[in-house]
Amino acid sequence: MKKVADKSLEEKYGEKFVIHGVWEGSQEMFFADCSPEDNPEIVFRADIRKNGDGVVADEYAQGVVAKEIDALFQNSGLSVRI
Numbered sequence: 075m076k077k078v079a080d081k082s083l084e085e086k087y088g089e090k091f092v093i094h095g096v097w098e099g100s101q102e103m104f105f106a107d108c109s110p111e112d113n114p115e116i117v118f119r120a121d122i123r124k125n126g127d128g129v130v131a132d133e134y135a136q137g138v139v140a141k142e143i144d145a146l147f148q149n150s151g152l153s154v155r156i
Contacts, residue, residue, distance in 0.1 A: 078104075079108065079120060079122045082120075082122050082128050083132070085128065087110075087134065089110055089111065090110070090111035091110055092110075092111055093107070094108065094109065103123050103130055104124055105120070107119055108134075116134070116138060116140075118136065119133050120134070
């Protein structure tokens with residue numbers, strides 16, 4: 075399943091990914107925790123079709139935006155309390 079996830083994400087985004095772990099989702103798909111190879115600080119979940127037909131959904135864009143927001147706060151000296 076890791077190879078299917080890596081191939082599916084690479085086809086979608088045109089870059090390499092590290093697949094940290096995978097687990098069953100349903101008969102048709104599985105879930106994977108992933109990071110772009112060149113930016114391991116971004117970790118996101120992807121829903122992948124088991125038959126290799128691609129990515130159903132993923133949170134890569136949200137991970138990139140969250141990292142950029144974090145960098146803005148770090149550079150500004152502001153802090154966020156949750």
